[in-house]
Amino acid sequence: MSKSQLIGRSIAELHSLIKAKETSCLEITEAHIEQIEKGDQELGAFLSYTFDQAKAAAARWDERLTKGEAMPLLAGVPVAIKDNMCEVDTRTTCGSKILENFVSPYRAYAVEKLHEAGALILGKTNLDEFAMGSSTEHSAYKVTRNPIDPDYVPGGSSGGSAAAVGAGFCVTALGSDTGGSIRQPASYCGLVGMKPTYGMVSRFGLVAFASSLDQIGPFARNVEDCALTLLAIAGHDKRDSTCLSESYREQYAKPALTRDFIKEFKAGSPEENLKGKRIGIIKELIGDGIDEDVKRPILKAAALLEKCGARVEEVSLPHAKYALSVYYLVATAEASANLARFDGVRYGHRNMDAAELHAMYYASRNEGFGAEVKRRIMLGTYALSSGYYDAYYKKAQQVRALITADFHKIFENFEMVVSPTAPSAAFKFGAKSDDPIQMYMSDIASIPANLAGLPGISLPCGLADSNMPVGIQLVGRPMSDASLLQTAQGLETALDLKLVAEKIKSN
Ligand code: GLN
Numbered sequence: 001m002s003k004s005q006l007i008g009r010s011i012a013e014l015h016s017l018i019k020a021k022e023t024s025c026l027e028i029t030e031a032h033i034e035q036i037e038k039g040d041q042e043l044g045a046f047l048s049y050t051f052d053q054a055k056a057a058a059a060r061w062d063e064r065l066t067k068g069e070a071m072p073l074l075a076g077v078p079v080a081i082k083d084n085m086c087e088v089d090t091r092t093t094c095g096s097k098i099l100e101n102f103v104s105p106y107r108a109y110a111v112e113k114l115h116e117a118g119a120l121i122l123g124k125t126n127l128d129e130f131a132m133g134s135s136t137e138h139s140a141y142k143v144t145r146n147p148i149d150p151d152y153v154p155g156g157s158s159g160g161s162a163a164a165v166g167a168g169f170c171v172t173a174l175g176s177d178t179g180g181s182i183r184q185p186a187s188y189c190g191l192v193g194m195k196p197t198y199g200m201v202s203r204f205g206l207v208a209f210a211s212s213l214d215q216i217g218p219f220a221r222n223v224e225d226c227a228l229t230l231l232a233i234a235g236h237d238k239r240d241s242t243c244l245s246e247s248y249r250e251q252y253a254k255p256a257l258t259r260d261f262i263k264e265f266k267a268g269s270p271e272e273n274l275k276g277k278r279i280g281i282i283k284e285l286i287g288d289g290i291d292e293d294v295k296r297p298i299l300k301a302a303a304l305l306e307k308c309g310a311r312v313e314e315v316s317l318p319h320a321k322y323a324l325s326v327y328y329l330v331a332t333a334e335a336s337a338n339l340a341r342f343d344g345v346r347y348g349h350r351n352m353d354a355a356e357l358h359a360m361y362y363a364s365r366n367e368g369f370g371a372e373v374k375r376r377i378m379l380g381t382y383a384l385s386s387g388y389y390d391a392y393y394k395k396a397q398q399v400r401a402l403i404t405a406d407f408h409k410i411f412e413n414f415e416m417v418v419s420p421t422a423p424s425a426a427f428k429f430g431a432k433s434d435d436p437i438q439m440y441m442s443d444i445a446s447i448p449a450n451l452a453g454l455p456g457i458s459l460p461c462g463l464a465d466s467n468m469p470v471g472i473q474l475v476g477r478p479m480s481d482a483s484l485l486q487t488a489q490g491l492e493t494a495l496d497l498k499l500v501a502e503k504i505k506s507n
Contacts, residue, residue, distance in 0.1 A: 025075065026062055033055075057115070074229065078119075081108075081121060099349075117232035126142065126159065135432065138370060152426040162175070162193070165219045172226070177195035179450050187422050192226045195217045202236075202240040210335055218233070224266050228262060230481065253481070270308045278413065279487075280313060283315065284320045285444070286420070289444065293425070296462070301418075322403070324443070327443070330400060333393050337380070348368055383396070424464070446458075449475045456484075459474075459488050460472075
């Protein structure tokens with residue numbers, strides 16, 4: 001089998017090729033490395049490569065599989081991780097100059113789980129500095145381009161991971177989602193991307209941006225691969241006190257996300273996966289502020305859901321109009337506290353010329369952080385300052401509770417809600433980079449799920465006038481990750497995404 005034939009395959013396909021001895025983990029790894037060497041110069045998906053480690057791990061897995069060991073979930077599957085997750089023996093920069101030389105002494109939990117599951121990590125991917133941004137134009141190192149058309153941004157902040165999966169550099173990748181940074185780039189690059197229920201995946205080893213909102217999740221080219229990758233990284237970890245306990249998962253995660261459940265919904269027809277589901281379509285997110293060429297494919301997909309037996313009705317999220325303001329207070333407040341540790345002493349770049357301690361802190365942080373990060377630290381510090389705390393931070397938390405209550409009210413009658421993932425399809429470089437507010441608007445549809453801790457998934461559902469993909473977002477009840485994936489699988493099959501993929505390719 002030629003190397004290029006191994007690119008663009010699903011996990012199931014790769015596994016059957018390995019089982020039939022038509023290929024090996026090492027060959028798959030080498031094929032993907034070749035793909036990266038051909039294309040990453042132009043796209044800029046990666047900040048660092050870990051090819052040698054991946055090849056060594058692949059050879060070890062080949063040996064274990066030859067000895068007859070059972071095949072773990074992601075055996076021989078090339079993956080990439082966003083460069084805000086710690087991995088040993090390589091740098092973790094967060095896309096920032098302040099962490100240019102930081103090598104973590106430990107691994108993030110999700111990264112440990114990838115290794116255990118047999119995944120082969122090819123490198124760390126580019127991101128907006130400290131995951132603050134929506135276009136991957138704000139990395140201190142370089143921009144990442146959209147693999148469908150390099151004139152367009154890949155979305156952000158996990159744009160590197162999205163571009164890597166879209167370009168066939170790896171099969172799945174991890175991103176982090178604080179306000180939409182997995183779902184929005186997935187929608188811009190025509191991929192599936194999921195933010196799990198808050199606490200489903202441990203945040204241990206994920207460099208914190210806004211701790212009450214951050215969650216790690218997968219990018220994939222199809223729903224099944226997304227489900228398998230999430231299954232591999234989910235689980236209780238006592239090193240993250242907000243990570244859900246096993247007993248809580250057993251009690252509330254119904255149906256549980258298991259390999260058998262994934263097999264079952266993969267085998268089911270769209271009707272079997274969608275019949276009888278009650279789905280709300282959020283009226284505030286299909287009205288003003290959403291591009292017409294985004295609304296069109298979303299409404300078509302909603303009609304398709306109905307055709308397959310789901311019940312789709314309009315629902316209201318009355319406080320959604322405040323979500324962006326609430327987010328930019330809560331997220332910046334938490335960021336200002338989390339980023340205090342990068343001071344040249346505990347972590348990060350240190351200015352060596354300063355005459356005294358405060359001047360050293362000031363110069364180190366001033367040299368190390370980019371403009372967007374500084375803007376957020378200032379905003380967050382202001383919102384938390386004694387005279388303004390009640391008016392800004394506390395008020396934002398109160399309104400956050402109202403947004404969460406809006407969702408729970410809907411969930412009394414509906415299992416999930418749908419909306420566009422983002423108000424527009426991918427935009428061109430520079431289109432929004434001079435106007436932070438315009439950039440912030442890219443997340444109006446994805447932020448509410450973070451504020452309420454709910455699981456959300458984006459999958460491609462059609463094309464905008466620019467021929468760039470449009471993503472539809474499903475948001476479910478807390479702990480409903482498995483049924484969200486099942487519904488997404490039904491919709492994916494009904495939409496016949498191969499057609500969308502081919503149209504994108506012929507762009
Ligand atoms: N774009 C949003 C922000 O800039 C969300 C980022 C994220 O989810 N990490 O904060």
